[in-house]
Amino acid sequence: MQSIIIFIITLGLFSYFLVYLNKRFSAGLHWKWLLLGYFSKILLGCLYGYIYLHYYGGDDTWYFNKGGAEEFDLLRTDPVGFFKPFNPIAAFERYEGWGKNWYYYLVDLEWSFITKPLGLFHIVSGGNYYINAVLFNFIQIWSALIFLKWVRKRFQVQGPWPFLLLCFFPPIAFWLSGIRGDGYLFLCMMLVIHAFDSLLTEFKKRSLCYLALGIVGVLIFRQQIMVLLAPALLVWYSVVRKNRLIGRTAVWVYGTLIALFILSSFLPPSYSIPLKIASLQNSYRQLHGKTILPLGQLDGSWVTYIKVLPQAFSNSFLRPFPWEAKGALQLFFSGSHLLFWFLLLFAVFRCRHQLLSLAKSPAIGSLLIFSVSLYLIIGFTVPYPGAIVRYIVPGMVFFYLWIRLVMFRPRNTN
Numbered sequence: 001m002q003s004i005i006i007f008i009i010t011l012g013l014f015s016y017f018l019v020y021l022n023k024r025f026s027a028g029l030h031w032k033w034l035l036l037g038y039f040s041k042i043l044l045g046c047l048y049g050y051i052y053l054h055y056y057g058g059d060d061t062w063y064f065n066k067g068g069a070e071e072f073d074l075l076r077t078d079p080v081g082f083f084k085p086f087n088p089i090a091a092f093e094r095y096e097g098w099g100k101n102w103y104y105y106l107v108d109l110e111w112s113f114i115t116k117p118l119g120l121f122h123i124v125s126g127g128n129y130y131i132n133a134v135l136f137n138f139i140q141i142w143s144a145l146i147f148l149k150w151v152r153k154r155f156q157v158q159g160p161w162p163f164l165l166l167c168f169f170p171p172i173a174f175w176l177s178g179i180r181g182d183g184y185l186f187l188c189m190m191l192v193i194h195a196f197d198s199l200l201t202e203f204k205k206r207s208l209c210y211l212a213l214g215i216v217g218v219l220i221f222r223q224q225i226m227v228l229l230a231p232a233l234l235v236w237y238s239v240v241r242k243n244r245l246i247g248r249t250a251v252w253v254y255g256t257l258i259a260l261f262i263l264s265s266f267l268p269p270s271y272s273i274p275l276k277i278a279s280l281q282n283s284y285r286q287l288h289g290k291t292i293l294p295l296g297q298l299d300g301s302w303v304t305y306i307k308v309l310p311q312a313f314s315n316s317f318l319r320p321f322p323w324e325a326k327g328a329l330q331l332f333f334s335g336s337h338l339l340f341w342f343l344l345l346f347a348v349f350r351c352r353h354q355l356l357s358l359a360k361s362p363a364i365g366s367l368l369i370f371s372v373s374l375y376l377i378i379g380f381t382v383p384y385p386g387a388i389v390r391y392i393v394p395g396m397v398f399f400y401l402w403i404r405l406v407m408f409r410p411r412n413t414n
Contacts, residue, residue, distance in 0.1 A: 003126075003128050003130075003131065006124065006125070006126075006128075006131055007128075007130060007131050007134065010124060010125070010131055010134050010135075011039075011042070011134050014038075014134055014135070014138045015035055015038060017138075018034060018035070018038055018138060018141070019031045019034060019035070022034055022145065025145060025149075026149075027145045027146075027148050027149045027152075027163075028148075028149075028152060029145065029148060029160055029163055030160070033160040033163060033164070034145075034163075036167075037141065037144060037163055037164065037166075037167030037168065038137065038138070038141055038167075040167050040168050040173065041137040041140070041141055041144075041167055041173060041176075041177045042133055042134055042137050042177075044170075044173050044174050044177040044178075045133035045136060045137050045177035045178055045179065046129075046130045046133050047174070048061060048174060048175075048177055048178030049061055049062065049065075049129045049130065049133065049178060049179065051328075051329070052178070053129075055327070055328075060180050061129075061178045061179045061180050062129065064111075064114050064115055064118070064179050064180055065118065065127070065129045065132055065179055066127075067111065067114070067115035067118070067119075068115045068116075068117075068118025068119050068121070068122055068127060068132060069118075069119070069122060069127040070115070070119075071115045071116050071118065071119025071120075071122075072118075072119040072120075072122035072123070072127075074119070075119055075120070082116070082119070085108045085109065085111070085112045086109070086112065088105060106219060106220050106223065109220045110181055110220050110221055113184065113220065113221075114179070114180070114181060114184065117135065117136075117139070118132050118135070118136075118179075121135045129179065132179060133177070133178075133179060136179050136183065137177060137183075139183075139184075139187070140176065140177070140183035140184065140186075140187055141167070142187060143166065143176070143183070143186045143187035143189075143190045144162075144163050144166035144167050145163065146187075146190040146191065146194050147162055147163070147165075147166055147190050147397075148160070148162045148163040149194065150190065150193060150194040150197065151401065153197075154197060154363055155405060157405070161404065162401070165397070165400060165401070165404070166397065169400070170332070170336075171332075171336035171339065171340075171396065172393055172396055172397055172400070174332075175389065175390050175393045176393060181221045181222070182390055182393060184217065184221050185217075185218065185221040185222050185225065185394070186393070186394055186397070187217070188213075188214045188215075188216075188217025188218045188220075188221060189214065189218060189225065189229070189394055190214075191210050191211070191213060191214030191217065192211060192214035192215055192218060192229065192233075193214075193367070194210070195207045195208070195210035195211035195214060196211055196233055196236070197363065199211065200236075200237065200240045200241065224280075224377070225374070225394065228370055228373045228374055228377065229370055231253050231254065231257060231369075231373075232366045232367060232369050232370035232373070233366065234253055235249050235250050235253050235362075235365070235366045235369060236362050236363065236365075236366035238253070239362040239365075239366070240362050245360075246360050246361075246362060246365040246366070247360070250365070250369055254369070260273070261273050261274065261302060262302045265300055265301060265302045269300065272300050274298070274299070274300050274301065274302050274304075274305065275299070275300040277298060277377070277380065277381060278297075278298035278299050278300060278304075280381050281295075281297075281298050281380065281381040281382075284381055284382050284383065284384070284387070285383065287384070287387075290326065290327075290386075291320070291326050291330065291384065291385055291386070292383045292384060293311075293315045293319055293320070293383050293384070293385060293388075294311060294315075294383075295308065295311050295312070295315060295379075295380075295383040296308040296311055298380065305380065308380060309376075309380075311379070312376055312379030312380040313375075313376065313379060314379070315379045315382075315383070315385075315388060316375040316376065316378050316379035316388055316392055317337070317375060317379075318337060319334075319337075319385065320333065320334050320385050321334060322334045322335075322338070329386065329389075330385055330386070333385055333386075333388075333389045336389075336396075340396070340399065340400075343400075343403050343407075344399075344403060346407075347403050347406050347407055350407065351406055351407065354406045355402075355406045358402060358405055358406055359402065364398070364401070364402050364405070367398040367401075368398060368399070368402060370395065370398070371394075371395030371396075371398045371399055372395070374391075374392060374394060374395040375392055375395055378391045378392055
């Protein structure tokens with residue numbers, strides 16, 4: 001009963017602060033939609049934790065929640081040590097080699113940015129996962145507000161639907177509501193995209209600061225996303241500022257990257273990009289999962305990537321098929337695939353000309369290229385459907401944005 005009372009009081013206070021801050025943020029969202037979206041994300045976050053605790057014996061989301069309690073104990077006993085992980089000097093003294101130190105420093109920062117706010121909040125929540133979900137989604141819901149503000153500005157659409165897409169649409173909202181790094185990652189991505197788009201129109205120091213903050217955040221929560229996002233932003237920049245065609249620009253940018261990828265396979269192992277991706281695939285293979293999808297072994301040769309490409313595409317865009325799904329979550333994942341292809345085909349038959357026209361716009365076209373590259377790199381490296389479904393969510397958002405804009409014929413597609 002005490003936890004329920006604390007949950008209700010905490011929910012009320014955070015709801016009040018959210019409504020107040022939203023007025024200053026000027027996203028143009030009515031407070032009723034804002035609170036409905038916030039409550040939806042909290043409900044999905046609680047459902048996420050319940051499912052993974054009672055049906056999967058807990059996973060990283062409960063590991064992070066436990067870490068919040070550990071951080072609270074550290075804050076009480078060693079306040080200086082609580083802030084130590086943010087010190088790069090101490091972090092870079094632990095391992096040999098700059099690259100290894102940098103990697104583990106970012107890993108420590110990811111852990112700290114998720115668990116330390118929970119540690120500070122522990123005095124209220126007592127480590128209760130469901131109360132912590134109120135705090136986590138208070139932070140993460142700003143990705144939906146930034147997304148709403150960007151879509152309205154860029155495509156001049158009306159209504160709250162971009163916000164609702166991230167808060168109510170289960171294939172997206174569910175995976176961004178549990179206590180783990182995915183929600184923070186997408187928040188940082190939206191900072192990058194919104195600030196980058198603003199800088200293309202008008203240079204402002206504030207936008208530059210948001211862009212830098214977002215890039216740092218993406219590097220902390222998943223460095224690979226920044227590697228994939230950077231060339232897409234380069235295409236976007238070239239089309240807008242250099243007045244180039246997006247198709248030709250994309251061919252030049254990604255053709256150059258593919259050429260470098262192939263050439264690097266003939267270099268020593270430390271410089272071979274195919275070998276690094278193969279090593280990443282191997283690290284995922286060492287993990288344990290109840291279901292593993294068929295995925296060929298990559299090596300340092302670029303030829304193996306061509307051989308594995310059909311499996312990579314199938315694993316990230318199609319599988320698991322309904323008859324392969326084991327358990328409710330995999331069936332949910334399979335259903336989200338079917339829904340995506342149904343809506344895409346519906347958009348193709350209903351308004352294929354608008355579909356192609358919008359795909360040629362700088363913003364949507366670049367983000368679609370990013371999404372395809374994200375799906376494929378995950379398909380190449382991750383054989384577990386439970387991990388794939390979380391990792392592809394950023395790309396899924398932009399696919400559904402494209403389909404939604406096409407089906408309702410936006411006035412501005414620049």
